[in-house]
Amino acid sequence: MAGLVSPDEAVLSIVGEDAVHRVAGLPGESGPVGLTLALGRLRALGVSGLRVALPAPGHPLGLSGPAEFNARALDAEEAVVCVGAALGLVPEVAEAGPAGDVHVSVTWHCLPVREAPPADVPSLGEAERELAEALREATVALTRLDVAGSGPVADAAVSAYRARAEGSGQEMLAPGYPQRAVRVLALAQRVDLLVTLAYEKGHGGAVAASEMAARAEALRPVERVARRALVAAYNAAVEDREREV
Structure with missing residues (x-):
């Protein structure tokens, strides 16, 4: 376009x-x-x-x-x-x-569709700050619950993701995106991966229903922040062009 x-x-x-x-x-x-x-x-x-x-x-x-x-x-x-x-x-x-x-x-x-501002989409700067804060808070909460996505399986998945990200660089997004969008997208995808691993692999001590509910409660806001950051990164090129008009 x-x-x-x-x-x-x-x-x-x-x-x-x-x-x-x-x-x-x-x-x-x-x-x-x-x-x-x-x-x-x-x-x-x-x-x-x-x-x-x-x-x-x-x-x-x-x-x-x-x-x-x-x-x-x-x-x-x-x-x-x-x-x-x-x-x-x-x-x-x-x-x-x-x-x-x-x-x-x-x-x-x-x-x-209705021509109106899209709901709840942050700027790249906001998304980057939210991701860093949410990741810190979730790490503390999940470590306390002993349900963080950790261990050999999680480490291997994160290592594989890092290798893909480092190999692709700017190719993670189409031509015309600011470099900050690439950085935010990479961080959002990594946070999203860690959330998925915590859900799927991170049972740890969360065997009781109450503990599993606590894990979900800790992960839910992080998952939301990661999705917001993904949308901010993917939409960054359009937002940049609109500001230039």
């Missing part, structure tokens, strides 16, 4: 290893169309950028309404909101094929 890469290059990056992505409900089209045509159509409709939304129950992060779009985005736990046109895209993922040879296809449903 910023003209920094060709439509074909953008489509290859979006699709990745999926079989196909198509867009349904696009204004001016009678049926689903491929991503290359869809991106061109969106630009013709005045779209100058795309924002990501990562809503969760009770937290419509990145959404601006109306209720129908918010409900579908919440079901999918993700959506894309267009900048410059009152449109949003919600993915529907389908899998087919035998085990070991599963093909993934995605249909993006284009729906009207």
Whole structure:
């Protein structure tokens, strides 16, 4: 949308290893169309950028309404909101094929959205500060509960993540993003990974229902902060361009 890469290059990056992505409900089209045509159509409709939304129950992060779009985005736990046109895209993922040879296809449903500021999205600076504070607080709480994601499995997962992050660098985001967004994204992904490990691997002494509830209570705000930071990082390029206008 910023003209920094060709439509074909953008489509290859979006699709990745999926079989196909198509867009349904696009204004001016009678049926689903491929991503290359869809991106061109969106630009013709005045779209100058795309924002990501990562809503969760009770937290419509990145959404601006109306209720129908918010409900579908919440079901999918993700959506894309267009900048410059009152449109949003919600993915529907389908899998087919035998085990070991599963093909993934995605249909993006284009729906009207309300043109308003997205809900609860922090600036990059706010996101970075919140992440550091939340990580400190959660580490103290989880250590006290003896349920922190630690041990060989957690260490191996974090090491693997660090290797990927260090190897990719700026490639973690598309061209045109500020370096701070790369840094915030890397930290948010690491915090998100540690939260996942604490949920899945960090049982430690949390065997009673009350202890497991205490662990969830300690992790919930960290998980929320990590999602807010992810959205701030992914939307940073659009925010920068809007400030320049």
